Amino acid sequence: MSARPLHVAVIGAGPAGIYAADILSKSELDVRIDLFERLPAPYGLVRYGVAPDHPRIKQIITALYRILQRGDIQLIANVEVGKDITVPELQERYDAIILATGSDRDAPLNIPGVDLPQSFGAADFVAWYDGHPDYPRTWPLEAKEIAVLGVGNVALDVARVLAKHPEDILTTEVPANVYEGLKHSPVTDVHVFGRRGPAQVKFTPLELRELGEVPDVDVIVYEEDFDYDEGSQAAIKASNQTKMVVKTLTNYAMVPPEEHTASRRIHIHMFHSPAEILADENGNVRALKTERTELDGTGNVKGTGEFVETPVQAVYRAIGYFSSPVEGLPFDNKRGVIPSVFGRVTDEKGNVMNGLYATGWVRRGPVGLIGSTKSDAAETISKLVEDAQAGRLAATTDQVGHQATLDLLDSRGTKYTTWHGWELLDAYERKLGEEFGELPEGRGMRERVKVVSRKAMTAISRGEEVPEDLIGADGE
Template sequence: MSTRPLSVAVVGAGPAGIYASDILSKSGLDVSIDLLERLPAPYGLVRYGVAPDHPRIKQIIVALYKILQRGGIRLIGNVEVGRDISVAELRQHYDAIVLATGADTDAELDIPGIDALESFGGADFVSWYDGHPDHPRTWDLSAREVAVIGVGNVALDIARMLAKHPEDLMTTEIPANVVEGLAASPVTDVHVFGRRGPAQVKFTPLELRELGKQPDVDVTVDEEDFEYDAGSEAALRASNQQRQVVKALEGYAMQEPEDLTASRTIHIHLFEAPHAILLDEGGHVRGLRTERTRLNGDGSVSGTGVFRDWPAQAVYRAVGYAGSPIEGLPFDAQRRVVPNEGGRVIGEDGTPLTGVYATGWIRRGPVGLIGSTKSDAQETIGNLVADAQAGLLHADDETQVGHEAVVALLEQRGVPYTTWQGWELLDAYERRLGEDYGPVQLTSGERRERERVKVVSREAMTAISRGADAPADPVALIGRPDPARLPARLRHLLGR
């Protein structure tokens, strides 16, 4: 038996990877853990998948920060597996690897017109407004009427971000290029479509209630969209959360018409299944066609053959996230996950790959919240520990195993990797940008400070993290918006 610590690489520094690393570090094994992340910054979808106006959800970062801050888990950022280092090399240099790469693309929606220029994936839009370094800095926001397909929280985030006035986002970490894009948007109506009824939507009560608290934005639901069958009634009896969702939807439906005076409106439509995106002669989006559905008795729905066309100049699909394949590992293209049993990755021959594990959304698909992610990590790490205790994991060649070997390989290849200390430098830099910005005024007249402004450029993020001078790129660094590109109503935010 080897006397050295077990050497483990966890791939992906989002919640799944950090929780798995934390559980492994407390497992009782003598273990050395490297946490590899393809971006220069940690936290995954908490940093790049949560709308900037949800600070309570972003408090998850505080818990993740404490895990990494205490030491014992070494962050190696700005390293993409498959580009900078291969899976085969990871397996050579570590006794075990744990995949926690999540789900980073949009699930497909197969309807006519889905490939139109103004048909967007929700995940791409979220990445844009969250300042993801690998996504374009600009976004087409020329539509007055927008259709959003989906009835989960991501659909609500997209609808809210499209309808919300930029003044009320200025206290967040939102990058300035996003502010400029949203400020120029002429949007008046955002329509959210779900194919089933109120007892089946996937909104959470808090998200749904907060939707109606935005200044100068109304939320409406048609009274005709409240139908329940036996399956719906059973679902409501079984879930207090779903009952709260229905109550919130009913509250929006019961509003008096004379009270709906906002300049922008979010319309929630239920029992409307997307059928086709309608295009004009030039191939641009002009609307969405839906088919009215009806309940079947068990909570499922069927089409009625009744169609309706809704005017829209842009369509966003928010029908779920999907995982991406990892070169050198098996992938279930239908479920968009790495095939596994209890977190042990299964090879093409149906047997477990020794020392290869998966956790989080790349293991089970994009369902569940933080609690599910922790449960996943417990099972996966439990199986890794069992395999280690059974003597299955230690590599034979001890001279090539571990952190030093991998860092030497990255340096030899000129990969500008980042570290936890580098993240602390970048974190402090973004906080200083927020302090330097000064107080901003909301539409209510209230003035607030900004906690941070997010740096967008990968080059800038990497340079700051490595202690170098940030590149002089005003579009990339995103400190303050260019007043010349903002309408007069927003220039007061800059004191211009």
């Protein structure tokens, strides 16, 4: 091995990238790590993929903050790999590259009507209400009745944000433009649809229980949607989490109809497989057509041939996330991942590409929580360490590492930001929260208000003056 330190670029400053960088920094290697992020702010889906009214999940940011605050991992943000700097240019300057770009798109759903104007991907909606700088500032919230397809936590988040009275979300970091949009929504009913039964839904017990605590929102579950086969019973017996989810759904179903007095309702429908999104004569969404399903004995379902139409004026697809390709690297379009073997990236023929690694959702797909992300990162880093110790890693030029990369970005006029820049932006958002003042009805203070405009985020992070019209709802 060379006498100089190993230089490694990690692409993506979400949990997967930060945990990989942290594990690598604590390995036996003498290593220098640069963490690249295409947005001006770190933390990935923890900042831009978690509903703002979930402060406990947001606490993950505290752990990630402590890792980056140490200073041994250098953040280079507002830099998109494949656009501002290419993979070959990184390979010239780094001995190894770890891809941790996550999953940022909606998984496809191929049913008739999916392209109607009021059919939305949940990932896009989540990005909007989380103030993602690359998404529009407005959202068409015009439907009274809405369908949400999917029975995971993202579906619950979408349903809750749509149904919740906006005053009850104001204690969070929700951007001003999002609050204004939600305030004018005419929604009364949100219908959540899942193909299978109560023993197969992917909600976590806590998220499902908290749904029943939203002020002036009733949760309605239907008795006819309960059925259990041998596979379902085995799933309940094997998992306390499944047992708690089934119990919570049962409790919702036992509430008498006369006790449903709230002005807004979330309906959870099980054993409904989306078949078609129906349009009216003007080409707008008028209903969701679903096929009733039944258990087949294994916990899976089959169609019954019975179809149901539920009147809705908008449909949100929350059936899973999908990764985006990185220019210059192989991509499995069917699975939505960068192909790899134990974290080592492979080409189209399955051959290992030296010095390239993947971790997190872009490696294994959008499954698992933080624990899975940590173990995934540990496996990937173990392979990188193994390759480094075997002498298989080397940059392709002598101009390696952090300063060589910044010199290249400076020569192109790239407005990259740093960890110090994030601390400036973090403080700015907290100050906006303080300036908002006391909330009505004893709701307390706001912790922060997100800056939404990329130009404003970049200017604040670089210590530049920010035009007032860039702060708030208008964006770019």
